[in-house]
Amino acid sequence: KRGIVIKDDWPGYSLDLFTYPEHYHHDIENVYIPHGIIMDRIERLARYVMDDFEDSKIVVLCVLKGGYKFCSDLVEFIKILGRSSNRYLETRVEFIRLKSYLVGKLVLNDQSTEDLHIIGSSDLSFLRGKSVLVVEAIVDTGKTMMALLKHVETFGPKMVKVAGLLVKRVSNMAGSLTDYVGFEIPNRFVVGYALDYNEYFRDLNVTHLNISRTSKKIGFL
Ligand SMILES: O=P(O)(O)OC[C@H]1O[C@H](OP(=O)(O)OP(=O)(O)O)[C@H](O)[C@@H]1O
């Protein structure tokens, strides 16, 4: 499942076509995926999830921080769709905070797994015997997801599936790691909808994903 494929030459929409605070215009190149399209696609992913999980109750493992918006909207749709059908899927949401290896080799706890820096508790024993849906906003190289899935497996879940809102067309590994894909995007840096650059732009309205024009202007590099 490739999701909605966004081609390399997709220009996005001009910022002027949407409501934006003026100062974003210097750092943000365009509106890459408008909020409405994101939400409609997430609703469809919720349907896939409900069709695939036989259990009446699943554990949703939200990967922070980037995944929190996608996770809350996906869980909401699962609830809404469940109410209007006889298939009600009860969701228990848990969180795991990871720091990508790119940010630095800080080992944030005694976690020994090579690439996975877990902030806070790395204990996922609540997953034992459960049907698990891992929810991540973006899979880029796939390293984070690869390491996370290895870690999750050590706790003996019954079934694990992965929902990724965005999958970059960079490595075929990324595609194989995700069961439900919102959008397959080119290898360009996107922010918004909880995705950040140096903690900036996460709040970029809840509405759009964008491409930053020149990251030099954005962060304190
Ligand atoms: O597929 P990969 O190449 O491993 O990259 C994907 C990871 O990078 C981002 O995390 P980030 O380090 O930005 O942490 P954050 O979500 O807290 O911003 C994103 O949220 C994924 O977890």
Ligand SMILES: Oc1ncnc2c1N=NC2
């Ligand atoms: O495009 C991206 N935007 C935000 N965060 C990340 C991205 N790719 N890997 C991590």
